[in-house]
Amino acid sequence: MKYVDEFRDPVLAKKLVDEINKLVKEIDFAKQRPIQLMEFCGGHTHTIFRYGIEQLLPKSIELVHGPGCPVCVLPMGRVDDCVSLAERPEVIFATFGDAMRVPGSKKSLLQAKADGADVRMVYSPLDALELARKPENKEREVIFFALGFETTMPSTALTVLQAEEEGIENFSLFCNHITTAPTIKAILDSPSMQLDGFVAPGHVSMVVGEQPFHFIAEQYKKPIVITGFEPLDILQSIWLLIKQIAEKRSVVENQYARVVSSQGNLPGMEAMTKVFELREFFELRGLGSIDNSGVRITNDYARFDAERKFPVPNIKVADPKQCQCGDVLKGVIKPWQCQVFGTSCTPETPMGALMVSSEGACAAYYNFGNLPEMMSLKNIKEKEEAML
Amino acid sequence: MIQSSVSQSNAGMRKRSGILRAETINMSHGSGGKAMRDLIDDVFLGAFENVELDVLEDQARIDLSQLTSLGNRLALTTDSYVVDPIFFRGGDIGKLAVCGTVNDLAVGGAKPLYLTCSVIIEEGLSVSDLRRIVESMRVAAVEAGVQIVTGDTKVVERGACDKIFINTAGVGVISSSVNVSAAGAKPGDLVLINGFIGDHGAAIVGARKDLAIENEIDSDCAPLNDLIVAVLAVCPEIHCMRDATRGGIASVLNEFAISSKVLIKIKETAIPLRDEVRGMCEILGLDPLYLANEGKVVVVVPREHADAVLATMKNDKYGQESAIIGEVFAEPEETVILQTVFGGERIVDMLVGDQLPRIC
Numbered sequence: 001m002k003y004v005d006e007f008r009d010p011v012l013a014k015k016l017v018d019e020i021n022k023l024v025k026e027i028d029f030a031k032q033r034p035i036q037l038m039e040f041c042g043g044h045t046h047t048i049f050r051y052g053i054e055q056l057l058p059k060s061i062e063l064v065h066g067p068g069c070p071v072c073v074l075p076m077g078r079v080d081d082c083v084s085l086a087e088r089p090e091v092i093f094a095t096f097g098d099a100m101r102v103p104g105s106k107k108s109l110l111q112a113k114a115d116g117a118d119v120r121m122v123y124s125p126l127d128a129l130e131l132a133r134k135p136e137n138k139e140r141e142v143i144f145f146a147l148g149f150e151t152t153m154p155s156t157a158l159t160v161l162q163a164e165e166e167g168i169e170n171f172s173l174f175c176n177h178i179t180t181a182p183t184i185k186a187i188l189d190s191p192s193m194q195l196d197g198f199v200a201p202g203h204v205s206m207v208v209g210e211q212p213f214h215f216i217a218e219q220y221k222k223p224i225v226i227t228g229f230e231p232l233d234i235l236q237s238i239w240l241l242i243k244q245i246a247e248k249r250s251v252v253e254n255q256y257a258r259v260v261s262s263q264g265n266l267p268g269m270e271a272m273t274k275v276f277e278l279r280e281f282f283e284l285r286g287l288g289s290i291d292n293s294g295v296r297i298t299n300d301y302a303r304f305d306a307e308r309k310f311p312v313p314n315i316k317v318a319d320p321k322q323c324q325c326g327d328v329l330k331g332v333i334k335p336w337q338c339q340v341f342g343t344s345c346t347p348e349t350p351m352g353a354l355m356v357s358s359e360g361a362c363a364a365y366y367n368f369g370n371l372p373e374m375m376s377l378k379n380i381k382e383k384e385e386a387m388l
Numbered sequence: 389m390i391q392s393s394v395s396q397s398n399a400g401m402r403k404r405s406g407i408l409r410a411e412t413i414n415m416s417h418g419s420g421g422k423a424m425r426d427l428i429d430d431v432f433l434g435a436f437e438n439v440e441l442d443v444l445e446d447q448a449r450i451d452l453s454q455l456t457s458l459g460n461r462l463a464l465t466t467d468s469y470v471v472d473p474i475f476f477r478g479g480d481i482g483k484l485a486v487c488g489t490v491n492d493l494a495v496g497g498a499k500p501l502y503l504t505c506s507v508i509i510e511e512g513l514s515v516s517d518l519r520r521i522v523e524s525m526r527v528a529a530v531e532a533g534v535q536i537v538t539g540d541t542k543v544v545e546r547g548a549c550d551k552i553f554i555n556t557a558g559v560g561v562i563s564s565s566v567n568v569s570a571a572g573a574k575p576g577d578l579v580l581i582n583g584f585i586g587d588h589g590a591a592i593v594g595a596r597k598d599l600a601i602e603n604e605i606d607s608d609c610a611p612l613n614d615l616i617v618a619v620l621a622v623c624p625e626i627h628c629m630r631d632a633t634r635g636g637i638a639s640v641l642n643e644f645a646i647s648s649k650v651l652i653k654i655k656e657t658a659i660p661l662r663d664e665v666r667g668m669c670e671i672l673g674l675d676p677l678y679l680a681n682e683g684k685v686v687v688v689v690p691r692e693h694a695d696a697v698l699a700t701m702k703n704d705k706y707g708q709e710s711a712i713i714g715e716v717f718a719e720p721e722e723t724v725i726l727q728t729v730f731g732g733e734r735i736v737d738m739l740v741g742d743q744l745p746r747i748c
Contacts, residue, residue, distance in 0.1 A: 001663050001666055001667060001670075004666075004670060005729075008729050008730050010729065010730055010731040013730055013731055014731070049734060050728070050734060051728045051729075051730040051732050051734070052728050052730065052731075052732020052733045052734045053730070053732055054732075055732050055733060056730075056731065056732055231730045366737070367735070367737045368734040368735055368737075
């Protein structure tokens with residue numbers, strides 16, 4: 001298939017891996033500890049597992065799977081708010097499918113739907129607006145569950161602008177959009193952090209451009225490469241990062257230039273600035289409250305804000321104590337080293353954030369597996385069970 | 389033949405007079421009275437004409453000695469069909485209801501013989517749609533060589549079901565020489581499939597207006613009993629055989645790996661997949677290994693028989709794109725691994741949750 005197969009060529013992959021192997025030998029500290037590279041975006045995590053990229057890399061490179069799965073980092077209290085909104089009789093609650101299974105403190109949206117709430121799965125905010133336009137829904141309020149990093153913000157913003165233009169009054173957003181750069185900053189500021197470089201999110205960069213990532217290279221002296229989503233994209237970026245580390249440089253590089261322009265998507269950002277403004281702080285599940293890590297709807301568009309139209313409980317709910325999502329996100333431990341991984345916490349009954357969506361690091365490990373580690377884990381668990 | 393042995397003394401006993409004149413189904417068509425009789429006479433009996441159904445007893449009566457002459461075990465299965473939408477490229481809920489149940493019998497090594505047909509209709513369904521569905525059932529039953537011998541009709545209020553739900557149960561007979569089980573895979577065996585994966589799932593996505601993805605992919609919905617008979621004839625010692633429906637080939641392979649306590653390794657480059665289906669999966673983020681099929685059977689055979697089985701499958705009209713897609717190993721047990729196009733390996737687990745609801 002054209003424009004796809006070219007980016008999955010095993011021969012080119014082998015060449016890149018050979019180059020990476022050569023470069024790693026030039027990095028002195030790699031003899032004492034592994035080189036840790038974080039891919040921030042859940043889309044990258046998915047590709048890494050889907051194509052088995054980790055097994056192709058030398059042992060001295062460790063990939064840390066970051067918090068860039070918006071469904072995963074959604075705090076439990078916000079899910080409770082969703083359920084409370086969805087259970088209002090006048091409300092049609094429109095959501096992306098993968099948000100339906102996220103557990104709240106009492107129930108998920110999927111369970112709320114089974115209990116009678118009118119929850120509809122949509123594929124874009126425009127589908128939600130279409131629901132609001134339908135004559136049979138005139139007396140209903142359609143609330144779109146807006147979530148995601150900057151990637152999805154322009155489409156949500158443009159939908160609000162469209163609703164305004166058409167004078168649609170029975171449409172609003174429950175806004176949970178989050179921002180990338182402040183989240184990376186929080187990870188860099190955490191004391192246990194020892195990351196050596198970042199595979200930066202391609203889709204987010206397509207919207208915001210290169211500028212928001214400069215501080216990572218300049219202030220924190222970490223190499224960062226904006227990266228596409230095909231397996232060769234990721235391998236090439238790892239090679240670029242290792243090259244920077246070997247040469248003791250730290251700059252922002254753009255591997256995904258076929259899509260990402262350095263200034264980003266200007267009309268998209270214009271729509272975003274009209275409709276959204278930064279929140280002082282927002283909670284990310286597994287990471288806690290982070291300054292400026294979320295956006296809310298501006299006063300000009302307050303009539304499209306479900307949080308202002310309806311009361312929401314807005315109660316902060318702590319994650320179960322056994323969950324070590326935060327440590328996994330920061331690369332302190334591997335998913336399978338968490339005490340509940342694969343036992344009380346599985347994709348069917350997720351306890352922690354990272355097991356919730358298929359893009360979450362733990363779910364990816366669980367579903368696609370890192371074979372040697374998964375097998376040794378299986379043996380350890382079987383031995384433990386035998387001892388009991 | 390079984391048909392000829394059934395007593396025909398009651399055939400034609402009832403005068404068949406019911407004609408359905410209504411354009412849409414309403415509650416009276418499920419009331420048990422005249423309107424229901426007209427519906428059954430005109431729509432169902434007209435299409436499924438056979439002696440068993442014609443006598444209109446409360447049960448079909450099958451001659452036991454005829455069954456026992458075909459084998460030593462009765463195979464019995466049931467399946468409900470709730471697909472949305474009810475019409476899609478390459479089939480409809482009626483064709484699905486016959487093929488699905490026929491295939492469930494056939495993959496156990498059974499010769500499918502009789503089906504039942506229970507329909508639950510939402511009031512307001514157009515009679516022409518119902519006739520179209522029943523006609524598809526008739527055509528599919530003729531192709532598969534099975535008879536629909538008894539049935540039931542219920543009509544429910546608007547909203548109590550969606551247009552039409554169909555349940556078919558099926559009866560078949562397994563020959564004493566056949567022993568197919570999910571637990572039969574052994575290290576060294578090879579894994580085969582009879583063609584492109586994911587066509588049914590892709591056709592349903594194409595037919596769903598809310599997804600706004602148009603495609604020209606036909607569902608692979610088809611009765612596989614002839615293909616399976618041919619495969620069993622060249623290789624009676626088939627180790628595992630199952631049709632890959634909901635949950636795709638990933639689910640079937642996991643069922644084999646778990647029941648047989650083996651590792652199954654499949655090769656991404658060997659799995660037949662249409663470019664259109666692959667493209668759709670790329671856009672929607674779906675994994676074709678989990679996409680539904682309605683005319684695909686996964687077969688595990690001893691290595692020495694693989695070439696013969698492959699040739700036989702390719703000879704059938706529903707097996708022209710057949711391929712050997714993988715191999716069975718001893719360890720790690722209960723695992724399915726995919727060798728990716730990229731050269732890496734990953735675990736293929738059972739599907740969690742739902743890729744798409746109401747796929748069949």
